[in-house]
Amino acid sequence: MHTTQPNGARFIEGGNMRTNEVITQLAGRGVILEIIGDSLWIFPLAELTEKTRQLVNRHELALIHALKNGEDTHILANAFYSHLLGEAKQTGCCDDRAGRYCDKGQRLKNAYYLAVRRGDYPTH
Numbered sequence: 761m762h763t764t765q766p767n768g769a770r771f772i773e774g775g776n777m778r779t780n781e782v783i784t785q786l787a788g789r790g791v792i793l794e795i796i797g798d799s800l801w802i803f804p805l806a807e808l809t810e811k812t813r814q815l816v817n818r819h820e821l822a823l824i825h826a827l828k829n830g831e832d833t834h835i836l837a838n839a840f841y842s843h844l845l846g847e848a849k850q851t852g853c854c855d856d857r858a859g860r861y862c863d864k865g866q867r868l869k870n871a872y873y874l875a876v877r878r879g880d881y882p883t884h
Contacts, residue, residue, distance in 0.1 A: 777819070779819065779822045779823065779825075779826050779831070779835070780831075780835040780838070780839075782815060782819045782822070782823065783823065783826060783832055783835045783836065783839075784835060784836070784839040784868075785815070786812065786815070786816070787836055787839060787867060787868050787871035787872075788839070788864050788867055788868060789807060789812065789867070790804075790807050790867045790870075791803075791807045791808075791812055792804070792871060792874060793816075793823060793827060793832070794827075794878075795824060795827045795828055798824075800816065800820055800823055800824050800827070802816060830879045832875045833872070833875040833876055833878075833879050836868065836871050836872035836875050837872050837876075839868050839872070840865075840868040840869055840871075840872045843864065843865055843868055844856055844865065848861075848862065848865055853865065
């Protein structure tokens, strides 16, 4: 179960992570979440560590809800652009104009673009 805060953030009951933090953390690890039927699937299997499995299991219902409602697209857009304008700008690890991204930046970009294609949303 999750609760929605006045600012729209969703907190997962019994936990201290918001749904957007879980999705962002998984995308930063290169984990792709998909809804197939009523089940949550994780790709690629090579990224499915025990730590990742536990995180997904703890937050499965909130993740399914977010993906079914297209919330992941907005969450991933925010994570990708926050990385570009924050950490990447400070460290120079990514250069969007040159198409050069650090590993984390590339994983966030890939996850965001996949969510856009899945939901038929325009990219920025």
